[in-house]
Amino acid sequence: MKVFISFLCFSLATLSATAQNVTTDSLKERELGEAVAYGKKPMVKSHDGITVVDLPALIKDKPVSNVLEALAYLPNVTTSDGKLQLTGAPSVSIILNGEPTEMPVENLYRLLASLPADRLKSVEVMYAAPAKYHINGAVINVVLKTPRPIDGLQGQVRAGYEQRRYGSYGGGMAASYAVKDWSFYLNYDLGRNKNHTHENTLSNHLYNDVRHAIADDMRSKGKDLYNNIYATAAWKTIKLTYNGQVISNDRNTRISDGTLGKYTNTRRGNSPETFHQIAIRYTAPFGLSAGGDYTHFSEDRSQRLVKDENLLLDATTRQNVNTWHAYLDQEHKAGTWTLGYGADYRHSDDRSAQHYAQGDLPTFDNVLTEDVVQAYLGIGHQTSWGLSFNTSAQAEYYHSTYQHNWRFIPQLGATFARSPKHVLQLNFNTQRVYPSYWALHGGASYLTDYAVVQGNPCLQPYMNYTGQLTYIFAQQYSATFYVTYDDKYSVQLPYQSPDAFELVYQTVNLDFARNIGFVVNLPFNVKEVWSATCMANVFNKREKAGHFHATAFDNRKWSFYGKLSNTFKPSSASPLAFSLDVCYLSPSTQGIGDISALWRMDAGVKYRFGKKRCAELSIAASDIFNTWSPTLRIDRSGQDFRLRTYDMTQCVKATLTWRFNGFKPKDTSVDTSRYGTGQ
Numbered sequence: 001m002k003v004f005i006s007f008l009c010f011s012l013a014t015l016s017a018t019a020q021n022v023t024t025d026s027l028k029e030r031e032l033g034e035a036v037a038y039g040k041k042p043m044v045k046s047h048d049g050i051t052v053v054d055l056p057a058l059i060k061d062k063p064v065s066n067v068l069e070a071l072a073y074l075p076n077v078t079t080s081d082g083k084l085q086l087t088g089a090p091s092v093s094i095i096l097n098g099e100p101t102e103m104p105v106e107n108l109y110r111l112l113a114s115l116p117a118d119r120l121k122s123v124e125v126m127y128a129a130p131a132k133y134h135i136n137g138a139v140i141n142v143v144l145k146t147p148r149p150i151d152g153l154q155g156q157v158r159a160g161y162e163q164r165r166y167g168s169y170g171g172g173m174a175a176s177y178a179v180k181d182w183s184f185y186l187n188y189d190l191g192r193n194k195n196h197t198h199e200n201t202l203s204n205h206l207y208n209d210v211r212h213a214i215a216d217d218m219r220s221k222g223k224d225l226y227n228n229i230y231a232t233a234a235w236k237t238i239k240l241t242y243n244g245q246v247i248s249n250d251r252n253t254r255i256s257d258g259t260l261g262k263y264t265n266t267r268r269g270n271s272p273e274t275f276h277q278i279a280i281r282y283t284a285p286f287g288l289s290a291g292g293d294y295t296h297f298s299e300d301r302s303q304r305l306v307k308d309e310n311l312l313l314d315a316t317t318r319q320n321v322n323t324w325h326a327y328l329d330q331e332h333k334a335g336t337w338t339l340g341y342g343a344d345y346r347h348s349d350d351r352s353a354q355h356y357a358q359g360d361l362p363t364f365d366n367v368l369t370e371d372v373v374q375a376y377l378g379i380g381h382q383t384s385w386g387l388s389f390n391t392s393a394q395a396e397y398y399h400s401t402y403q404h405n406w407r408f409i410p411q412l413g414a415t416f417a418r419s420p421k422h423v424l425q426l427n428f429n430t431q432r433v434y435p436s437y438w439a440l441h442g443g444a445s446y447l448t449d450y451a452v453v454q455g456n457p458c459l460q461p462y463m464n465y466t467g468q469l470t471y472i473f474a475q476q477y478s479a480t481f482y483v484t485y486d487d488k489y490s491v492q493l494p495y496q497s498p499d500a501f502e503l504v505y506q507t508v509n510l511d512f513a514r515n516i517g518f519v520v521n522l523p524f525n526v527k528e529v530w531s532a533t534c535m536a537n538v539f540n541k542r543e544k545a546g547h548f549h550a551t552a553f554d555n556r557k558w559s560f561y562g563k564l565s566n567t568f569k570p571s572s573a574s575p576l577a578f579s580l581d582v583c584y585l586s587p588s589t590q591g592i593g594d595i596s597a598l599w600r601m602d603a604g605v606k607y608r609f610g611k612k613r614c615a616e617l618s619i620a621a622s623d624i625f626n627t628w629s630p631t632l633r634i635d636r637s638g639q640d641f642r643l644r645t646y647d648m649t650q651c652v653k654a655t656l657t658w659r660f661n662g663f664k665p666k667d668t669s670v671d672t673s674r675y676g677t678g679q
Contacts, residue, residue, distance in 0.1 A: 044075060044475050048380060048390040049413020049427045051075065051125040051472075059117060061531075061567050061577035063604030063620040065158065065655040067120060067142060068112035073565075074123060074140070075478060075521060083109070087519050087537060088468045088482025089127060089138035091433065096142050099281055100134040102295045102323045102346065103243070107275045110245055112142075114189035114228040116156055116174050118659065121145045127468045128413045128429035131376035131392035132289075132329050134344045136409055136431030137464060147178035147185060152661065160655040165196035165647060166221065172228075181236045189228040196221045198647050201451075203503055204640035205496045211640075212501070214259045214450065222252035224269075241279045248272040250301075256448055261308050263448045270300040270316070287333070292326035305446055313446055314357040321437060323348040338380035340392075346372040350437040354444075364441060370400045378411075389414035396432070402440070402457065407432055423472040430466075435459040435490060439507050454506040462488040462509065479520045489513035493591040495549050496639055503641075510545040510591070528572035537561040541589055548592060551637035559588040575608040579620075593634040593641075600628035600649070616657045623649040 045052045059070045071094070072079040076087040086092040094108060095101065103111070121143045129139035147154070155175030162168045170191020177184050196219070203214045229244045250269035256262070279293035298320045305313035329342035353365035378392030394409040409430050417423040435456075442455040463486070470480040492507040517539030525531045542556035563583035570576060584599040604620035628649045634641040 044472060044478070046415045046417065046423050046425050046472060047382075048130075048388045049126070049128060049415055049425055051425070051470075053123045053125060055123045056117075056120050059120075061569060061606060062579055063606045063618040064117050065160065065618055065657060066113050066117055067115040068109060070117045070120060071112070071123070071140065071142070074125060076125070076480065076519065077140075078563075084140070086125070086127070086138050086140070088480055088484065088515075088517065089466055090464055090484050090486060090513075090515070092138040092140055093129075093135045094140045094142060095133065095135065097144055098133060098141050099239075099241075099279065099291065100325070100327060100344075101277065101279055101293050102325045102348075103277060104275070104297065107243075107245055107297075110226070110228055111230055111243055114172060114230065115144075115187060116158065116657070118156060119144045119174070126413065127427035127466065128411045130340075130380075130390050130413065131378050131394050131411060132331070132340055132342060134327050134342075134374065136394075136411075137429055137466070145176075147176035147183040149178045149180065151176070151178065153177045154659075154661050156657055156659040158655060158657040160191075160653065162651055162653040164651040166194035168193045168195075170226075183232075183234045185230075185232045187228075187230040190226070192223070192225050194221070194223045196647065198645070200644045200646070202642045203450075203496060205501065205503070206498065206638055206640070207496075207501050214503075216256050216258035216260070216448070216451075218254060218256045218447075220252060220254035222250075224248070224250040237283045237285070239281045241277075241281075243275075243277045243279075245275040246272050247274075254447070260448065260450055264304075264306045265447060266304045266306075268302055270302055271298075273299045287331035288329070289331075290328045292324070295321075295323040295325075297321045303445070305448070307449065312449055313361075315354065315361075315446075316357075317352075317354045317443065317445075319350065319352045319438060321348060321350045336382045336384075338378075338390075340376075340378040340380070342376060344372075344374040346370075348437075352438065352441050352443070354441070361444070364443060366441065368401045368437060368440060371398075373397045386418045387414065387416050398432070398461070403460070407463075421474050423475075425468075425470040425472065427468045427470075428466070431464050432461050433464055433486075433490075434461045435507065450501065451503045452505070454504050456506055456508060459490060459507055460488055460509055462486055462490055476523050477521065479518070481518050482516070484513075484515045486513040489543065491543070491591050493548075493593070494634070494641055494643070496641060498550060498638070508545075508548065510543055510548070513541070513543045515539055515541045529569050530566065532564060532566045535561075535563045535565075543589065543591055545592070548637075551592075551639065553592045553637055555589050555592060555594075557587065557589045557594070560584075560586045575613060577606045579604045579606075590632060592636065592639065593632045596631040596633070598628050598630060601625060610658070614659045616659075618653075618655045618657075620653045622651050622653070626650040 043054050043057060053074055055070060055074060058073050062073060064070045071077060071084055078085055084092060094112065123143065124141040126139045126141065129135050129137065133139055153175065155173065157173045159171040160169065168191065170189065172187065172189035174187040198219050201216045205212045205214060225248050227246045232239060232241045250273060252267045254265040275297050277293055277295045279291065281289065281291035283289045300318045303313065303315045304311065324347045327342065327344040329340065331338060331340040348370045350368040355363045374394055374396045376392050376394035378390060380390040382388040389412065391412045396407045396409055398405055412428045414426045415423060439455050439459055440457055442457040444455065445453040447453065465485045466483070468480055468482045470478055472478045488509045489512055490507055490509050492505060495504045495506065497504055517537060519535065519537040521533060521535045523533040538560050540556065540558045544554040546552050563581065565581045566579065568578045581602040585597060587597050588595045600623045602622050603624060604618065606616065606618045608616050626647060629645045629647065632643040
């Protein structure tokens with residue numbers, strides 16, 4: 001059920017894909033006699049179909065402390081249940097400094113949540129990522145600051161506390177240092193998480209020509225201890241990166257009480273969940289870049305399901321994944337033309353198992369292998385009359401334990417700007433979306449002896465086609481028309497089996513999913529004390545399946561998402577800033593079901609203090625009235641099911657940060673003798 005709830009919240013992000021668009025930051029006044037001139041710093045720039053955003057300026061007064069929270073304020077980006085989504089794109093990948101890596105989504109988000117927001121330099125938003133990034137589809141490229149010898153030792157220490165149903169807390173430190181041709185960065189994060197979920201289901205199950213009303217109230221609480229380490233070391237044009245994440249003391253207890261009885265479902269980690277990744281990258285001055293990475297992930301869990309003091313299930317699950325990835329790119333420039341080509345290879349082996357010590361249930365212990373080879377040719381050009389574009393053609397060969405095929409993947413990103421005031425941007429892209437490793441094994445995870453999350457070895461990758469046309473006015477205001485089409489789209493949905501008294505949650509392929517929408521973003525600023533962004537997104541979503549188990553559906557609906565984001569300051573130079581955001585989502589769809597209307601209000605405050613304002617206190621309250629909890633209703637084709645969630649996003653979070661700038665290197669490649677006051 002937790003898998004399904006996470007997907008439900010992620011789908012809400014897709015439906016409500018919004019924009020926290022650009023606000024403006026006035027430059028200093030310049031007095032000329034009786035006249036006062038004001039300048040506006042551009043927050044959004046565009047080239048080759050890529051949007052470059054000055055995100056540090058956008059979040060300077062927002063109650064955010066890490067990169068993950070900061071990304072929610074990007075143009076056309078929204079967040080739900082901690083997951084980011086880009087308007088007009090079915091999914092979005094996030095990379096650091098333009099370097100491709102093989103990182104699971106959950107581990108990537110843990111890394112982003114541990115990186116201080118101060119590390120941000122800028123962010124590139126790409127609806128159609130150029131092939132040189134070796135990622136198909138929409139991409140957010142987070143560009144981090146590079147340590148410089150002149151800066152000396154810099155860093156910060158932070159501590160935070162978050163109160164939901166239960167309290168969670170953590171802390172961390174970050175430091176950067178550079179000397180001559182060397183630069184180093186280290187980030188460490190440690191914390192204790194406690195979480196809670198509450199969901200209510202009502203399944204009117206038609207079985208043996210009789211409707212059985214099965215109500216269930218499910219509450220769960222879990223806890224874990226996490227450690228994150230992210231470190232880089234660079235010498236000239238060679239960079240080595242390590243990312244390690246360890247989760248220990250992991251335990252989750254779910255109690256279900258309803259028509260069929262009382263169930264206690266306990267899951268725990270038999271050993272720490274570990275993630276390790278090592279990456280190396282080399283960039284030559286003649287346009288060559290090469291690199292690779294190795295990723296290891298391991299997880300070992302046990303489950304005990306008890307009904308009214310009787311043991312129903314005693315199971316262990318294990319997953320061990322190793323991934324190797326290598327790439328090579330070459331770029332040639334001739335005047336205003338650019339020619340690029342390269343290749344990419346990925347190999348992974350997933351050794352997973354599921355065994356039952358109690359109950360006559362099927363087990364498995366097998367290996368899934370996967371190989372992906374890609375080669376591309378790309379061309380870029382910039383004209384004197386305002387047009388710039390990049391386009392590429394990519395061939396991909398995919399081979400796994402179950403299937404193999406070829407794909408041709410085109411990509412186009414273009415920008416037309418006769419002047420910075422009027423910019424037109426066009427993107428087109430295709431990508432293949434692969435199912436999770438675990439889903440392909442076909443294993444089962446039992447919630448009760450009635451409800452089960454079932455894998456699907458027959459699950460196929462699906463192809464996504466997207467197009468976006470965006471108009472940007474005055475480097476602030478934007479309007480985007482978008483179309484997405486997913487052939488053989490896959491989604492996890494509940495299904496009441498007519499052949500067995502069983503509710504099955506399973507990821508299946510549909511015929512297609514299509515989304516058409518139009519989103520506008522209107523930022524404004526009043527005398528540097530009130531800045532706001534008003535956004536409206538109207539879209540029509542359709543999902544069709546001719547064979548959904550033993551039934552079929554064709555579900556479509558027009559929906560609306562609106563949001564007003566505000567920041568208030570007592571004065572332009574005040575160290576105190578307040579934020580207040582309100583948003584609304586009208587009824588929408590998900591697969592065979594319908595999702596209820598939602599609204600929420602968030603607020604926060606940020607206060608800077610200390611010498612040169614080196615310290616910062618942020619307090620943020622999310623979903624103040626506890627209203628952002630969706631209800632899924634299915635009532636067609638003989639299926640009658642309702643799922644209601646509670647307490648999904650309401651929380652209060654406080655973060656205290658202290659920044660330091662210590663000693664400078666004695667031997668540096670930069671002459672600093674003319675800097676400073678000499679005191």
